[in-house]
Amino acid sequence: MKIQELADKMGLTIHTIRFYEKEGLLDNRHVRRESNNYRNYSEEAIERLKLIKKFQSIGCSLAELKEALQDHDTNSRTNLQIIDWIQGKKEEIERKKQEYDQMLDTLNKMLEYRTLLMNDPQKAEEMLRNWHTGSSD
Amino acid sequence: MKIQELADKMGLTIHTIRFYEKEGLLDNRHVRRESNNYRNYSEEAIERLKLIKKFQSIGCSLAELKEALQDHDTNSRTNLQIIDWIQGKKEEIERKKQEYDQMLDTLNKMLEYRTLLMNDPQKAEEMLRNWHTGSSD
DNA sequence: GCTTGCCCTAGAGTTCACTTCATAGTTTAT
DNA sequence: ATAAACTATGAAGTGAACTCTAGGGCAAGC
Secondary structure: OOOOHHHHHHHOOOHHHHHHOOOOOOOOOOOOOOOOOOOEEOOOHHHHHHHHHHHHOOOOOOHHHHHHHHHHHHHOOHHHHHHHHHHHHHHHHHHHHHHHHHHHHHHHHHHHHHHHHHHHHHHHHHHHHHHHOOOOO | OHHHHHHHOOOHHHHHHHHHHHHHOOOOOOOEOOOOOOOOOOOOHHHHHHHHHHHHHOOOOOHHHHHHHHHHOOOOOOOOHHHHHHHHHHHHHHHHHHHHHHHHHHHHHHHHHHHHHHOOOOHHHHHHHEEEEEEEE
16 A cells, blocks of 8 residues: 555545654554555554554653554553553643643633623622732732 | 843743743833843733733633733723633633543543453453444554 | 853744655656 | 656754853942
């Protein structure tokens, strides 16, 4: 299979696929060269790219991905280590979610204030005063 | 107040402050030049940086920030427009949270599978088969 | 008057995950 | 035979928000 065909199948551009190869995410199980130097992809390449997409979908950077794929290839991690890794990832994402929650808190307070400002400017003033005591701005 | 003092007060680096100025986030209400060309910051600069931080804390890019600050300076938006904007921001953040939720879903499934693999490999096999039907990988 | 430690500028470097470009060889269709 | 469409390479560009460097000018203490 040539590069454009693979790209179409996977919903990627040929540039991205070559980029992944350069980054060491694909090896000779996935790509070989024809006599004219064109890349020829095996079926395994499809599985590989699916795996790459899966790792990306759980928030992995390409650097992490590379490591994970190497471990995957060499079977070099125990189930327990993998479980640990998953839990670490989960915590990482929980933290990011919490950051967003804080943003939402702030936005909700702003919204409350602005709404009050339309309906009852006096109470809005009060709210502003209470808000000032104990936080920034 | 000189730049290092302001940086210390605000928990920023002098580079960041100069960068903000270059980006048009600070103007002559906040910085003036001394005879030796050193920047001299007013108290308003502190408020300005606090405001910048607040906008950042609710997930604004510097580009958005710039716009928001201009509106803030010129008082050019009605309360209703601001409420709309806040709601838009909220939706944006909710969407990002949902992406993280999807990641967590996937991670939880992986975790479940890996845990089962330790305790009951046969059931884990089953799970894998069921998982395959209806999704990728 | 010398060192240390601020301050200035313009511009380059960083990270990430691509994307685009310039240039050139190969294959396919007409 | 020639044009269109594909392939290859290495290198540069993108965007966001800084961060750092080089090369220089002031300032304060001894």
